[in-house]
Amino acid sequence: MQDIRNIAIIAHVDHGKTTLVDKMMLAGHLFRNDQTNGELVLDNNDLERERGITILSKNVSINYKGTKINIIDTPGHADFGGEVERVLNMADGCILLVDAFEGPMPQTRFVLQKALQIGLKPVVVVNKVDKPNCRPEEVYEMVFDLMFSLNATEDQLDFPVIYGSAKNNWMSTDWKTPTENLVPLLDAIIEHIPAPKQLEGTPQMLITSLDYSAYTGRIAVGRVHRGTLKEGMNITLAKRDGSLIKSKIKELHTFEGLGRKKTNAVSSGDICAVVGVEGFEIGDTICDFENPEPLPPIAIDEPTMSMLFTINDSPFFGKEGKFVTSRHIQDRLTKELDKNLALRVRKSELEDGKWIVSGRGVLHLSVLIETMRREGYELQVGQPQVIFKEIDGAMVDAFLQVITNELASGGKVAFTGFGSFSVVERAARECRNPQTGETMMTEAHLAPKFKAGKALKDMVNA
Numbered sequence: 001m002q003d004i005r006n007i008a009i010i011a012h013v014d015h016g017k018t019t020l021v022d023k024m025m026l027a028g029h030l031f032r033n034d035q036t037n038g039e040l041v042l043d044n045n046d047l048e049r050e051r052g053i054t055i056l057s058k059n060v061s062i063n064y065k066g067t068k069i070n071i072i073d074t075p076g077h078a079d080f081g082g083e084v085e086r087v088l089n090m091a092d093g094c095i096l097l098v099d100a101f102e103g104p105m106p107q108t109r110f111v112l113q114k115a116l117q118i119g120l121k122p123v124v125v126v127n128k129v130d131k132p133n134c135r136p137e138e139v140y141e142m143v144f145d146l147m148f149s150l151n152a153t154e155d156q157l158d159f160p161v162i163y164g165s166a167k168n169n170w171m172s173t174d175w176k177t178p179t180e181n182l183v184p185l186l187d188a189i190i191e192h193i194p195a196p197k198q199l200e201g202t203p204q205m206l207i208t209s210l211d212y213s214a215y216t217g218r219i220a221v222g223r224v225h226r227g228t229l230k231e232g233m234n235i236t237l238a239k240r241d242g243s244l245i246k247s248k249i250k251e252l253h254t255f256e257g258l259g260r261k262k263t264n265a266v267s268s269g270d271i272c273a274v275v276g277v278e279g280f281e282i283g284d285t286i287c288d289f290e291n292p293e294p295l296p297p298i299a300i301d302e303p304t305m306s307m308l309f310t311i312n313d314s315p316f317f318g319k320e321g322k323f324v325t326s327r328h329i330q331d332r333l334t335k336e337l338d339k340n341l342a343l344r345v346r347k348s349e350l351e352d353g354k355w356i357v358s359g360r361g362v363l364h365l366s367v368l369i370e371t372m373r374r375e376g377y378e379l380q381v382g383q384p385q386v387i388f389k390e391i392d393g394a395m396v397d398a399f400l401q402v403i404t405n406e407l408a409s410g411g412k413v414a415f416t417g418f419g420s421f422s423v424v425e426r427a428a429r430e431c432r433n434p435q436t437g438e439t440m441m442t443e444a445h446l447a448p449k450f451k452a453g454k455a456l457k458d459m460v461n462a
Contacts, residue, residue, distance in 0.1 A: 004067070004195060005068070005195060006196060008074055008088055008091040008115070008120070011097035011098065017073060020125070020166035024182060025062060025257075027182045059255050060073070061257065061271075070255060088118055093193030094123070095185075096124050098127065100127060100139055112146065116153075121155065125163075126139050126163045127165065129163050130167075164184075172184055201226050202288035204227060204293060206222050206283070206298070207283065208222045208282060223271045227268060227288075228268070231252050235249060235288070237287075239281070239284050249274055252266055252272055252275070284297075303358035303359050303387060305384050307357050307381050308348070308357075309333070311353050311379065318378065320373075321376045326353035332375070332377055336368065342359060365384065419450055423447070424447055425444065425447075
């Protein structure tokens with residue numbers, strides 16, 4: 001049985017995730033030193049290269065000292081949090097990358113919270129220690145405090161720390177003594193990240209991602225949770241809505257380097273691609289033919305912004321794109337829903353040929369619009385609108401949910417000029433019942449506190 005480690009790399013935007021993965025691939029001898037030209041190998045999408053950000057999560061694997069390390073590169077922007085949430089299910093541990101100058105940032109908190117809730121063991125990498133004015137030791141303390149505030153377990157708090165510079169291709173246990181390679185990091189992964197548990201029994205695999213081939217069609221990607229999947233095996237596809245579809249596996253592929261390798265069987269713990277299964281969606285489970293046992297589907301946070309998509313009815317109709325009809329746009333949006341879990345699409349109730357498209361933020365929606373434009377779709381879009389949620393009859397801004405989550409985990413939320421929300425501890429005290437007049441004791445409790453900002457105070461005084 002091959003020794004396997006499944007790790008996800010999580011961090012705030014621009015802290016060096018993709019650069020680190022590229023250097024790890026170099027350390028795994030996936031290509032020669034002279035084969036890379038300084039460009040990020042994994043950011044192979046045109047939009048990713050132009051914007052300098054990761055939009056889609058990617059799977060690669062390297063072999064180090066006889067151990068197969070499956071590496072999952074994740075986006076850093078909160079707008080693509082849906083990508084992070086679904087792929088974390090495939091990992092047993094994570095590399096938390098933190099900038100040695102900036103320290104933990106808002107997105108660091110968001111993705112780390114998701115990883116800790118799943119129970120992933122972190123390896124902390126303090127990156128960019130070659131920067132002037134860096135403060136690696138202080139950043140390490142900040143990371144520890146953050147994990148403690150997110151209710152990390154004792155095992156999760158006992159994390160190893162590696163310092164280094166991914167750009168300059170070195171990692172070390174001491175930031176003052178640079179090395180010449182990434183060996184300390186790779187050793188820490190093998191030592192501290194647990195190997196996946198080998199679960200015997202009927203096969204189970206949660207589909208967490210999908211791929212597409214012009215020859216074979218849609219390909220289901222996920223991690224085998226239990227049992228063994230075999231080529232030519234009859235299986236049951238358990239849908240999110242509870243329905244069951246009988247199907248058959250035509251081919252199995254495991255990830256090897258930057259590509260995939262055909263195999264006859266995949267045991268529990270490894271990440272694989274399944275060819276031949278029809279009609280699946282992300283969150284469905286591939287399970288036993290006779291005794292299907294579906295796994296819990298992936299939970300994804302709700303969207304916060306929406307935009308109106310409609311056909312181009314301006315005088316410049318048909319000048320730029322070749323897909324201009326409402327049917328074209330609808331088919332493309334439906335196709336996007338297959339792989340973009342954080343997206344929601346519904347038809348406008350007012351008019352035909354209009355759709356309300358909801359996502360995680362303006363960047364999330366703008367990437368979709370730009371992708372469609374480059375594919376030849378012609379469309380008009382409206383102004384971004386904040387989504388409101390109705391809770392117990394009251395209209396509450398969707399961002400209020402974010403504030404609540406932050407306060408629940410012991411954090412503080414500040415709005416420039418407006419003020420800040422925090423949680424304070426009220427001690428037990430003696431008071432008087434206003435109805436009866438008798439003396440009573442209140443229990444110690446937590447209470448929300450709002451501190452008004454200067455701009456708000458000035459407006460009130462004016």
